[in-house]
Amino acid sequence: MVELAQVATKTKAWACYDCGKCTATCPISRIGGAYSPRRHVLATNLRQQEEVSRNGTVYACLTCSLCDQRCPAEVGYTQLVQKLRELSFREGTEPECPHGGALQSVMRMMAKGGLQQDRLNWLTDDLKTEPEKGEVFYWTGCTMYYDAFFSEFEAASLEGTKAAIRLMNKLGVAPVVSANERCCGHDLLWNGDRKNFEALARQNVKLVAESGAELLVISCAECLRTWKVDYAPLFDGKPPRMVHITEFLVEHLPELELQPNGRRRATFQDPCRLGRHLGIYDPPRKALTAVPGIELAEMSRSGPRAMCCAGGTWSNCDRFAKQIQVGRLREARATGAEVLVTACPKCQIHFRCAMKDPNLKGEIEIEMRDVAEVVAEGLSR
Amino acid sequence: MKAVRTKPRPKRTPPKVPANWNPNIVVFACNWCSYAGADTAGVSRIQHQPHFRMIRVMCSGRIQPGFVLRAFERGADGVLVSGCHFGDCHYISGNERAVEQFEKTKNVVTLLGLEEARIRLEWISAAEGARFAQVINEFTDQVRKLGPSPLAGNGRAKE
Numbered sequence: 001m002v003e004l005a006q007v008a009t010k011t012k013a014w015a016c017y018d019c020g021k022c023t024a025t026c027p028i029s030r031i032g033g034a035y036s037p038r039r040h041v042l043a044t045n046l047r048q049q050e051e052v053s054r055n056g057t058v059y060a061c062l063t064c065s066l067c068d069q070r071c072p073a074e075v076g077y078t079q080l081v082q083k084l085r086e087l088s089f090r091e092g093t094e095p096e097c098p099h100g101g102a103l104q105s106v107m108r109m110m111a112k113g114g115l116q117q118d119r120l121n122w123l124t125d126d127l128k129t130e131p132e133k134g135e136v137f138y139w140t141g142c143t144m145y146y147d148a149f150f151s152e153f154e155a156a157s158l159e160g161t162k163a164a165i166r167l168m169n170k171l172g173v174a175p176v177v178s179a180n181e182r183c184c185g186h187d188l189l190w191n192g193d194r195k196n197f198e199a200l201a202r203q204n205v206k207l208v209a210e211s212g213a214e215l216l217v218i219s220c221a222e223c224l225r226t227w228k229v230d231y232a233p234l235f236d237g238k239p240p241r242m243v244h245i246t247e248f249l250v251e252h253l254p255e256l257e258l259q260p261n262g263r264r265r266a267t268f269q270d271p272c273r274l275g276r277h278l279g280i281y282d283p284p285r286k287a288l289t290a291v292p293g294i295e296l297a298e299m300s301r302s303g304p305r306a307m308c309c310a311g312g313t314w315s316n317c318d319r320f321a322k323q324i325q326v327g328r329l330r331e332a333r334a335t336g337a338e339v340l341v342t343a344c345p346k347c348q349i350h351f352r353c354a355m356k357d358p359n360l361k362g363e364i365e366i367e368m369r370d371v372a373e374v375v376a377e378g379l380s381r
Numbered sequence: 382m383k384a385v386r387t388k389p390r391p392k393r394t395p396p397k398v399p400a401n402w403n404p405n406i407v408v409f410a411c412n413w414c415s416y417a418g419a420d421t422a423g424v425s426r427i428q429h430q431p432h433f434r435m436i437r438v439m440c441s442g443r444i445q446p447g448f449v450l451r452a453f454e455r456g457a458d459g460v461l462v463s464g465c466h467f468g469d470c471h472y473i474s475g476n477e478r479a480v481e482q483f484e485k486t487k488n489v490v491t492l493l494g495l496e497e498a499r500i501r502l503e504w505i506s507a508a509e510g511a512r513f514a515q516v517i518n519e520f521t522d523q524v525r526k527l528g529p530s531p532l533a534g535n536g537r538a539k540e
Contacts, residue, residue, distance in 0.1 A: 100447025102489070105454040109493060112454075114531035117494045148488035149446065152481075 003087060004047045011080040015073040016041045022067035022077055027308060028060055033320045035060040037067050037077050040084060053088045059095035059315050063190055064308035065276035078277070082190060089192025095315030099149070103314050104191065106145060110182040111196040113203070119144050120179050122158055127165045128174040137213035137240065138165060138175035139227070141220035142183050143345050153352040157345035160370025164219045164245045167376050171252050176211045184226040190313035198234070201226075205234050216240045217248050219372060221271035221344035222312075225278055244274065245372055246283040246343065253290045258378035260293040266374065267297045267337035269328070269351075270306035271344030284343050284371045291378035297335035299328075307331070309347040317350075325354035329364035339367045341374055398528040404458035405533065406433035406524060408517075409448060411441045411475075414465035414506050421510030429514035430521040433461070441465070442475030446486040449500060453490070456533040459499045459524035461516070466504040476504070496527050 008014050022037040023029045029036055035057055043051035052058060058081060065078045085095075097104055109115060122144060123129065129138070143157035168175050185200035208216060218224040227242050249256065266288060274280045281303050289296050301307050307328045310321035329351060332340045342348055348368050355365050410416040416437045422429065438444060441464025449460045462483055464476045483502045491497055501523075503516050 097447070100445045102445065102447035102450050105447060105450035106489060106493065109450070109454050109532055112532055112534075115494045117492060119492055121492075145489060145492055148492055149485060151485060151488075 004044055004049060004052075007080060007083040007087075008044050011076040011083065012073070013041050013044045013075050013080055016045065016075050017073055018042070019072065021070045021072065022075075025067050025070045027062060027064065027066065027310065027324050028320050031320050031323050033060060037061065041075060041077065041080065044080060044084070049087070052084050053091055053093050056088070056093050056095065058084045058088055059093075059191075062272075062308050062310055062316060063312050064272040066272075066305075066308070069276060069304050085190065085192035086194050087192075089194075093192075095191050095313070097314050098317035099314060102149065103145075103187065107183045107185065107188050107200070108193075108196050111185070111188070111199040113199075117179060119181070120177065122162070123177065127162060128169045129165060129177040130174055132176065132178065133212050134174065134176040135213060136168070136173050136175045136215045136217060137208050137211050138168060138177050139184075139216060139218040139220070139223055140177060140181060141218070141223045141345065143220070146345055146349060150349050150353075153349060153356065155345075155349050155352060157348060157370070160219055160345065160372045163370065163372040163376035164217070166379065167245070167249060167256065167372060168217065170379055171255055175217065176213055178207060178211065180207055184223045186222040186226045186230075187313050189226070189230060191315055197230075201231050201234050205231060205236075208240060209236070214240050216242045217245055218242065219245045219343070219370070221274035221278075222346065225273040228278060244280055244283060244343070246287040247280065249287045249290075249375060250283045253287070256290070256375075256378075257380060258291045258375065259380050261291055261374070261377035263291070263294050263339060263374065263377070265295050265297050265335075265337045266339045266341050267299055267332050267335045268302070268371070269299075269309070269332070269340055269342040269347050270303060271342060271347050272306070272308045272312065274343050275306055276304060284341075287375050288341060288371055291375060294374070297337045299331045299335055301331065309344075309350040311346060311350040321350070322354060322357075325350055326357070326360060326364055329354060329366060332366050333364060337366070339369055339374065341369050341371050343371045345370070398525070402525070402529065403432040404521060404524040404529075405456065406459045406461060406521060407452040407457045408433045408435045408461045408463065409441070409444045410435055410437055410505075411464040411471075412437055412439050413471040414469065414504075415441075415463035415513070417507035418463075418505040418509050418513040421507060422513045423510075425510045427510055427514040429517045432521055433517065440470070440472050440475035440479075442470075442472065442478035442482070444479060445482050446489060449486045450489065453495060453499075453530065453532055456530065458527070458530045458533055459501075459520060461501050461503065461520050463503045463505050463516075466506055469506060495530065498523050498527060499530065
């Protein structure tokens with residue numbers, strides 16, 4: 001009760017005047033999911049803990065933050081959901097992971113420690129990196145795990161990671177890429193497991209601090225959000241400057257000497273973490289269009305209105321998620337773009353999975369790439 | 382295309398194997414072949430090492446990476462996945478799916494830095510009691526040589 005009161009104050013849930021815009025906006029509610037953000041806000045205000053935890057509905061939220069954009073009272077619903085999940089998790093409610101909890105297990109193993117991961121087996125000699133110390137730290141995220149785990153979707157998350165390093169090398173930067181990096185803990189945090197999240201966070205903050213890096217470059221939209229927002233209370237002293245890879249590239253565009261790469265029309269999927277959570281809309285578009293010949297064709301809903309890939313935290317894959325993904329892919333196809341570019345490995349995994357639908361394949365299939373990959377294709381060889 | 386490794390695999394200093402230490406092994410066995418194979422070993426009174434817990438599933442195809450990874454997360458030193466021989470699967474092709482799932486699991490386990498020898502996939506039929514005992518003995522010895530898993534401890538991961 002006391003905790004719900006604190007949550008209501010912290011997220012401004014008390015300011016809700018019950019207009020229902022959040023539920024009217026919510027992608028899940030709109031396609032018929034038994035889920036309503038407004039109900040959670042009201043339950044928080046009325047201190048109805050049971051209503052909040054009931055049936056795990058709090059895990060149905062995509063945490064895409066679309067409702068936050070619309071709320072006239074500026075209630076931080078996404079932040080509210082994060083807190084409500086923590087409370088539910090403590091009572092023993094966990095989300096039903098569509099992958100059998102495999103990824104959560106991987107994260108918890110990393111949190112427990114004692115492992116010497118073999119996560120850099122893809123690092124070849126043409127990619128110049130430093131093992132421990134340097135001015136720039138490049139955060140790879142868990143792309144190598146995703147490629148191993150989602151092999152059936154031809155997930156190529158690592159290609160974006162490699163491309164980012166190639167681009168940084170071109171700018172004369174040999175970033176630190178550490179074998180001791182652990183999962184940023186994003187998904188555990190959004191599953192409500194704060195304890196393991198904090199264990200990971202502390203190790204990661206320490207790792208980057210010990211590298212002496214002043215600049216932390218991150219490709220994954222989720223890692224970036226976690227570092228910038230959720231790690232904030234954990235920094236001892238001055239945190240490094242944290243930027244998305246496209247923000248870094250935009251600062252140095254002329255030096256990249258980009259050449260035409262044969263691509264002409266691209267469309268950009270704003271990852272919810274990069275866009276609505278962090279407000280980074282322009283840098284990926286600038287980086288993309290810096291490649292001569294590439295024209296950006298926006299989808300009908302883009303920027304702050306962009307539709308989510310419907311699977312942010314390994315906790316909500318169902319028929320509603322599939323419907324959202326199919327709708328989004330149709331939008332991408334309608335732009336006439338030849339490639340759907342994104343900046344989050346999970347967007348890629350979820351859309352690639354949706355494209356496997358044997359009945360709709362021909363209607364929704366489109367090439368998918370990470371933004372760094374497309375830009376790196378423009379590097380002269 | 383698989384990248385050619387140019388960096389050496391990081392080495393974990395092997396833990397000292399305590400004297401008289403016995404591993405904690407989780408065995409997943411399918412209902413129709415391997416579990417019955419274990420029964421055959423039992424009724425035939427074939428002796429084998431007892432340091433494993435057996436989990437019966439209806440088909441080896443059900444054993445997804447999450448199962449194996451959770452066993453390691455909670456401190457298992459080794460995980461054995463077993464099912465019907467090819468062509469003998471009660472559900473025709475469940476064991477083919479088991480191979481796919483196992484390969485995926487193996488890739489994730491090695492990324493985490495756990496030794497590949499801590500997991501094993503074996504086909505054991507209902508008649509192969511002696512083979513069940515042999516596989517268990519071999520695998521137990523193999524894991525014993527590796528020592529405790531770096532994640533082993535108080536059973537569940539620290540919470």
